[in-house]
Amino acid sequence: MDITIDAGSATPPYEQVRLRIAALAAAGSLAAGEKLPPVRALAAELGLAANTVARAYRELELAGxxxxxxxxxxxxxxxxxxxxxxxxxxxQAYADEVTGLGVPPERALDLVRAALGL
Incomplete structure (x- = not known):
């Protein structure tokens, strides 16, 4: 899978994974029904902890x-x-903006949910 983690980025690694998978799906590189790599396999490939990739998958699942x-x-x-x-x-622009403002990820998600009326 075409994912690169930027260790110097202000965006946390799990969010980089989440955004990249979402972007690959949106671009058609990942088709509906296509199986993602197992958490441990992708974590090993990216040099991340399994919990980091698991969180990205959970966030993607929560978003449907x-x-x-x-x-x-x-x-x-x-x-x-x-x-x-x-x-x-x-x-991505929103994520970059709230990260720059020091807003924790969970609070940023709460703000989006409120704005969407969820």
Whole structure:
């Protein structure tokens, strides 16, 4: 999978993984129903802790972009494959802005949920 972690970035590694998988799905590089690598395998490939990749997968699942099917693995949903590149750019811009302001990730997500009326 085409994911590169920038250790010098203000964006946490789990968020970099999450954003990249979402962007790959939105661009069509990951099709709906395509299986993602197991957490441990991707973590080893990226030089990250398994919990870091697991958090990225959980965040993607909470957003409805992937679905975990137990022992069958984690797959990309149709919703993820339909996410526009423009929406991904807007999300990245928001993430960069709130990170620069020192807003913790959970609080940033709370702000988005409130803005969306969720």
């Amino acid at each position: 972009l992937v679905e975990t099917r137990g022992r069958l693995g984690t797959v990309v949903t149709a919703r993820a494959a339909g996410t526009s590149a423009q929406a991904q750019k807007a999300a």
